[in-house]
Amino acid sequence: xxxxxxxxxxxxxxxxxxxxxxxxxxxxxxxxxxxxxxxxxxxxxxxxxxxxxxxxxxxxxxxxxxxxxxxxxxxxxxxxxxxxxxxxxxxxxxxxxxxxxxxxxxxxxxxxxxxxxxxxxxxxxxxxxxxxxxxxxxxxxxxxxxxxxxxxxxxxxxxxxxxxxxxxxxxxxxxxxxxxxxxxxxxxxxxxxxxxxxxxxxxxxxxxxxxxxxxxxxxxxxxxxxxxxxxxxxxxxxxxxxxxxxxxxxxxxxxxxxxxxxxxxxxxxxxxxxxxxxxxxxxxxxxxxxxxxxxxxxxxxxxxxxxxxxxxxxxxxxxxxxxxxxxxxxxxxxxxxxxxxxxxxxxxxxxxxxxxxxxxxxxxxxxxxxxxxxxxxxxxxxxxxxxxxxxxxxxxxxxxxxxxxxxxxxxxxxxxxxxxxxxxxxxxxxxxxxxxxxxxxxxxxxxxxxxxxxxxxx
Amino acid sequence: xxxxxxxxxxxxxxxxxxxxxxxxxxxxxxxxxxxxxxxxxxxxxxxxxxxxxxxxxxxxxxxxxxxxxxxxxxxxxxxxxxxxxxxxxxxxxxxxxxxxxxxxxxxxxxxxxxxxxxxxxxxxxxxxxxxxxxxxxxxxxxxxxxxxxxxxxxxxxxxxxxxxxxxxxxxxxxxxxxxxxxxxxxxxxxxxxxxxxxxxxxxxxxxxxxxxxxxxxxxxxxxxxxxxxxxxxxxxxxxxxxxxxxxxxxxxxxxxxxxxxxxxx
Numbered sequence: 001x002x003x004x005x006x007x008x009x010x011x012x013x014x015x016x017x018x019x020x021x022x023x024x025x026x027x028x029x030x031x032x033x034x035x036x037x038x039x040x041x042x043x044x045x046x047x048x049x050x051x052x053x054x055x056x057x058x059x060x061x062x063x064x065x066x067x068x069x070x071x072x073x074x075x076x077x078x079x080x081x082x083x084x085x086x087x088x089x090x091x092x093x094x095x096x097x098x099x100x101x102x103x104x105x106x107x108x109x110x111x112x113x114x115x116x117x118x119x120x121x122x123x124x125x126x127x128x129x130x131x132x133x134x135x136x137x138x139x140x141x142x143x144x145x146x147x148x149x150x151x152x153x154x155x156x157x158x159x160x161x162x163x164x165x166x167x168x169x170x171x172x173x174x175x176x177x178x179x180x181x182x183x184x185x186x187x188x189x190x191x192x193x194x195x196x197x198x199x200x201x202x203x204x205x206x207x208x209x210x211x212x213x214x215x216x217x218x219x220x221x222x223x224x225x226x227x228x229x230x231x232x233x234x235x236x237x238x239x240x241x242x243x244x245x246x247x248x249x250x251x252x253x254x255x256x257x258x259x260x261x262x263x264x265x266x267x268x269x270x271x272x273x274x275x276x277x278x279x280x281x282x283x284x285x286x287x288x289x290x291x292x293x294x295x296x297x298x299x300x301x302x303x304x305x306x307x308x309x310x311x312x313x314x315x316x317x318x319x320x321x322x323x324x325x326x327x328x329x330x331x332x333x334x335x336x337x338x339x340x341x342x343x344x345x346x347x348x349x350x351x352x353x354x355x356x357x358x359x360x361x362x363x364x365x366x367x368x369x370x371x372x373x374x375x376x377x378x379x380x381x382x383x384x385x386x387x388x389x390x391x392x393x394x395x396x397x398x399x400x401x402x403x404x405x406x407x408x409x410x411x412x413x414x415x416x417x418x419x420x421x422x423x424x425x426x427x428x429x430x431x432x433x434x435x436x437x438x439x440x441x442x443x444x445x446x447x448x449x450x451x452x453x454x455x456x457x458x
Numbered sequence: 459x460x461x462x463x464x465x466x467x468x469x470x471x472x473x474x475x476x477x478x479x480x481x482x483x484x485x486x487x488x489x490x491x492x493x494x495x496x497x498x499x500x501x502x503x504x505x506x507x508x509x510x511x512x513x514x515x516x517x518x519x520x521x522x523x524x525x526x527x528x529x530x531x532x533x534x535x536x537x538x539x540x541x542x543x544x545x546x547x548x549x550x551x552x553x554x555x556x557x558x559x560x561x562x563x564x565x566x567x568x569x570x571x572x573x574x575x576x577x578x579x580x581x582x583x584x585x586x587x588x589x590x591x592x593x594x595x596x597x598x599x600x601x602x603x604x605x606x607x608x609x610x611x612x613x614x615x616x617x618x619x620x621x622x623x624x625x626x627x628x629x630x631x632x633x634x635x636x637x638x639x640x641x642x643x644x645x646x647x648x649x650x651x652x653x654x655x656x657x658x659x660x661x662x663x664x665x666x667x668x669x670x671x672x673x674x675x676x677x678x679x680x681x682x683x684x685x686x687x688x689x690x691x692x693x694x695x696x697x698x699x700x701x702x703x704x705x706x707x708x709x710x711x712x713x714x715x716x717x718x719x720x721x722x723x
Contacts, residue, residue, distance in 0.1 A: 260529075261529065337566070339562060339564055339566035340566055340568060340569075341527075342524065342527070342560075342562060342566070343562065343566040343567075343568065343629070343632075344568070344578075345524065345527060345555065346522065346524060346555055346559065346560035346562075346633070347555065347556070347559070347578065347579040347582070347632065347633070347636060348552050348553065348554075348555040348556030348557075348579065348582070348583060348636060349552070349578075349579075349582050350552050350582075353582050357578065357582075358568055361569065361570070362568075362569050
């Protein structure tokens with residue numbers, strides 16, 4: 001029945017478009033000058049139906065279930081729900097619903113079967129109502145829109161208004177989603193901070209997120225200081241960026257300024273393939289190739305190296321980030337006007353001097369944009385570090401030791417059987433919140449730096 | 459064409475600075491310059507005129523090997539500066555371009571301060587021994603570029619903040635700062651208003667005392683006003699080359715006559 005409602009809407013849209021368009025064409029052929037071309041009259045009718053009716057259908061579908069459930073529960077014989085908890089009431093409702101869809105277990109009480117029948121009836125009425133409402137509303141608007149068609153009617157302005165309204169709606173959706181995400185994070189974080197003091201979380205140097213299963217368990221108190229975890233993230237991010245920036249920038253400069261066309265036409269797609277490699281595959285590469293190589297190298301040099309070093313995870317992550325930085329830098333360099341390049345070359349600057357002194361400063365905003373994106377990716381990257389970094393929170397700056405990261409901890413805290421009322425689980429949300437704040441601060445700082453040092457070329 | 463104030467000066471006594479022999483330029487399969495022979499005199503303003511697409515800019519850009527930066531471009535024949543072939547193997551285009559400066563159609567100051575714009579060339583070529591030296595070069599170049607008085611109080615403001623005419627004079631000053639011998643100008647006034655144009659033209663006339671200037675222009679009046687020698691290009695051929703007075707008052711080739719009287723263009 002829902003499909004039917006959508007079909008009616010679609011048909012009404014098409015009919016209204018055709019009607020209004022033909023009516024407008026008729027007026028024009030009658031010798032009058034139309035304000036808007038006939039296509040706009042058709043489009044106006046189409047949008048006038050599509051937008052409101054679609055909204056009505058979606059609201060109807062969203063509310064239908066809740067309304068029907070309430071009606072069913074209040075129609076049960078008096079006294080059946082007396083003294084029952086919320087869980088048991090939900091159970092009864094679920095049973096009624098499954099009986100009505102034909103899945104009957106055991107011998108249900110007669111009042112449940114009766115309720116199930118009422119339930120199916122109500123659902124049917126509801127869908128019928130939806131179809132009726134859709135049809136009536138579509139028809140009504142169609143007549144209204146048809147009545148609007150006249151030589152003076154400003155259909156184009158009408159269409160533009162509706163379309164710009166739609167665009168505003170779409171941009172608002174993105175903003176509200178972000179606000180929603182932050183709000184849900186904040187909500188859980190506050191719950192966490194009720195159980196663990198803020199000072200312990202922010203300044204504690206020990207991260208052992210265990211909680212007692214039994215009250216009398218020995219060695220059961222957890223520690224929730226995030227410092228070792230964020231330091232791990234920072235170490236891995238720095239390793240990744242230190243590897244990604246020089247490789248990414250130099251390859252972009254080479255491809256943009258020095259490479260012959262044939263080399264460029266091969267290398268650029270290959271770099272883009274690198275951007276498409278799933279991070280899980282990078283994780284394999286890190287644990288199977290890079291980590292053992294670093295370890296055996298360390299053994300030969302007599303340096304103690306942990307099996308899952310920050311260097312291995314960060315190094316592979318750096319390779320993952322190369323295409324980000326190089327494609328951003330490449331675009332930024334290409335966007336510098338040819339006139340600037342020619343100006344420098346005509347002064348007798350070599351290509352390298354032109355790149356370093358003229359193109360690079362002019363391209364800085366774009367390049368920093370790429371680096372920023374890379375840093376955010378490195379901080380938020382999960383799969384590589386889950387596979388290749390450690391699990392133990394280890395407060396160290398040595399990249400040859402095993403460290404853990406914020407994202408790894410979030411994953412491990414939320415894996416398995418979890419209940420949402422103990423600090424162990426809630427800590428994941430607090431970590432997520434901190435990750436969000438750190439990335440935000442980095443973005444703000446970087447934007448300021450760019451604004452201060454950029455050399456605008458227009 | 460009644461308002462032509464042709465500058466009549468005897469420059470034929472000057473030495474030849476640039477000499478082109480059988481120059482051909484190809485863009486891929488397109489034959490853009492066909493067999494051009496020309497002798498450009500020292501300390502003279504030489505104008506290249508001709509309709510759009512006739513190859514005058516292409517020829518200009520082969521004089522400082524800017525065409526090297528275009529992959530599909532190929533230059534044949536000889537271009538000699540002071541008797542030395544600039545397409546010889548042992549000539550470094552980077553050093554050549556320091557000797558042969560260029561000013562472009564659209565002003566293209568670097569997005570740096572006015573001071574740094576001028577200082578860039580001398581810096582990369584190591585012309586200044588000290589900061590004071592550099593200050594002197596910058597001031598001298600800006601004075602020769604006839605823009606010193608307008609910018610002396612804001613040398614550290616960005617060059618892109620100047621007006622179009624000022625930017626173009628800044629670019630001329632920048633080209634002069636590396637002490638070139640030849641100055642190539644590719645339609646230097648086409649993006650400027652009449653006042654800025656007359657300022658730049660006046661400057662070009664002054665530059666003749668120290669430099670060999672080659673200017674590509676669309677405006678025949680401009681060619682007549684600033685140049686002593688004129689070359690007329692048409693469809694990749696050098697049709698006629700002679701003193702500016704002769705070209706404008708007594709053209710020998712019928713194509714030149716049609717162009718300057720406005721029949722082809």
